[in-house]
Amino acid sequence: MAILAYAIASVIAFAGVFFNLSYYGKDVFLIIFYTLVGINLVFLVTIHLMPEITITFAKRMLIFQLIIWFVGFSITLFFMADLKFLLLIASIMAFTFSLSYLKFKISLLFVCVISATYFSISYIGINYFQHPGTIEFEALVLISYIPVCIFVAYMADRENSQRRQLKHAFENIERVTQEREKIMQQLKQVASTDELTGLLNRRAMNAKLEEEMKRFYRYHISFCILLLDIDYFKKINDEYGHQIGDLALIHLAKTMQSAIRETDTLSRWGGEEFMVLLPATPIESARVIAERLCLSVEQSTMEIDQATIRCTISGGLSKITANQSLEQAIQIADTMLYQAKAQGRNQIAVSANT
Ligand SMILES: Nc1nc2c(ncn2[C@@H]2O[C@H](COP(=O)(O)OP(=O)(O)OP(=O)(O)O)[C@@H](O)[C@H]2O)c(=O)[nH]1
Structure with missing residues (x-):
């Protein structure tokens, strides 16, 4: 005009x-x-x-x-x-x-x-x-x-x-929208991360498992679930205190993270329990990875107050199959973990139902 x-x-x-x-x-x-x-x-x-x-x-x-x-x-x-x-x-x-x-x-x-x-x-x-x-x-x-x-x-x-x-x-709307998006991202990050180890928490892992399950139903690419538990962790807490126990958990999380492949997902399932999702992995390959994980934890040491802390882990491995639900596969991994503990710890028990 x-x-x-x-x-x-x-x-x-x-x-x-x-x-x-x-x-x-x-x-x-x-x-x-x-x-x-x-x-x-x-x-x-x-x-x-x-x-x-x-x-x-x-x-x-x-x-x-x-x-x-x-x-x-x-x-x-x-x-x-x-x-x-x-x-x-x-x-x-x-x-x-x-x-x-x-x-x-x-x-x-x-x-x-x-x-x-x-x-x-x-x-x-x-x-x-x-x-x-x-x-x-x-x-x-x-x-x-x-x-x-x-x-x-x-x-x-x-x-x-x-x-x-x-x-x-x-400009204000743009700024507020950007800030909101940033906060949402941060909230999402906080909601899906375990505060202590920085790994995915149980809720985020469950979401990942659901996603993997959908992929399985759609493309029939099966995956493996590995449930891990630190052996005699109570002893570490009792001997060195809860704070050192926390440091040990952080150390073990890092050790395990560096022992798995980039495509696998490690999460803190709860307490001293961890879960690994191994997508598109045959059970035999999963067993190799799980045993390598056990070995790397066994071989890693943590120096605290002139004391050397060593840990081992036990694991239960299960593979998702067409006739079972996600909950059933997790339950099987849990049973296998119990079996690995019962068989003397520092080992992986693999489900026969594969
Ligand atoms: N420091 C620390 N300890 C934890 C945390 N979460 C769980 N724990 C401890 O982990 C220990 C688990 O002990 P138990 O379930 O008896 O098992 P365990 O001593 O590891 O023995 P097994 O599992 O039978 O080999 C308990 O002492 C818990 O307090 C945590 O976030 N930090």
């Missing part, structure tokens, strides 16, 4: 020149007009061509352009004495364009400057250069021009502030 107003204003100004309706004739006006346009263009091109242009320099150029525009306006007013009124309308339209970027007070200042210039030129023109018209008529013109400009300035300022408020509101 503002650009349209600016374009119409330019067309009116050019039409004035084209139809040679000016008081002093086309030639004088054209020389001055094109000189000003030329100077302006040179500066515009300079601004765009200089890559190292600074904001201060650009602002100075803007002031320079304003001065050129103002001088151009004054000269045009003077030479187009019989078209002054038309030029004033063009200035309102051009104003509509620039006002959308200006504050209300600055717009008022512009209106005052233009009105004063118009009146001075009319006064000089009528009294000393035989310009047509009377000073009373010019005053009347200004009386109608000023309220229109003030109205345009007010409307532009109101639209501007509404636009700013809207932009601000959108």
Whole structure:
């Protein structure tokens, strides 16, 4: 809308020149007009061509352009004495364009400057250069021009502030949405992580198992469940205290995590129990992985207060089959774990039902 107003204003100004309706004739006006346009263009091109242009320099150029525009306006007013009124309308339209970027007070200042210039030129023109018209008529013109400009300035300022408020509101919404997403992510992370070891907790593991189960029903790719339990962990707690017990749990979690494949998932199932999900793994491969896990725990040591803590783990391994539920597979792994404990610990018991 503002650009349209600016374009119409330019067309009116050019039409004035084209139809040679000016008081002093086309030639004088054209020389001055094109000189000003030329100077302006040179500066515009300079601004765009200089890559190292600074904001201060650009602002100075803007002031320079304003001065050129103002001088151009004054000269045009003077030479187009019989078209002054038309030029004033063009200035309102051009104003509509620039006002959308200006504050209300600055717009008022512009209106005052233009009105004063118009009146001075009319006064000089009528009294000393035989310009047509009377000073009373010019005053009347200004009386109608000023309220229109003030109205345009007010409307532009109101639209501007509404636009700013809207932009601000959108920015706020964007920021709040981003923060909310971040918090949701953090909450999700906290809700699915075991605080002590940083592994997935039981709830998150259950979700993973459900997902794997759906994949199993859809693609018939079976998976294995390995339930692990630290042997005689109570002794560590009793001997070294609960805090050292916690450190031992962290240490063992790290040891086990580094012993499994990236595609397998280790979680803290509860207390000193851990569960490993081995997707798309045949039972024999799962047994190899489980035994390697046992060995890496057995071989790892933890130095605390000059004491060396060693642990072993026992495990129960089961494979999901078509005729059983997830709960049944977990139950079988639990039974196998019980069997591994009963058989002397530090070993893996594998379900025969595979
Ligand atoms: N420090 C610490 N201890 C835990 C935690 N969760 C469970 N425990 C301890 O783990 C021990 C488990 O003991 P039991 O269930 O008797 O089993 P165990 O001593 O490991 O013996 P077996 O499992 O039969 O080999 C208990 O002493 C629990 O207090 C924990 O988060 N931190």
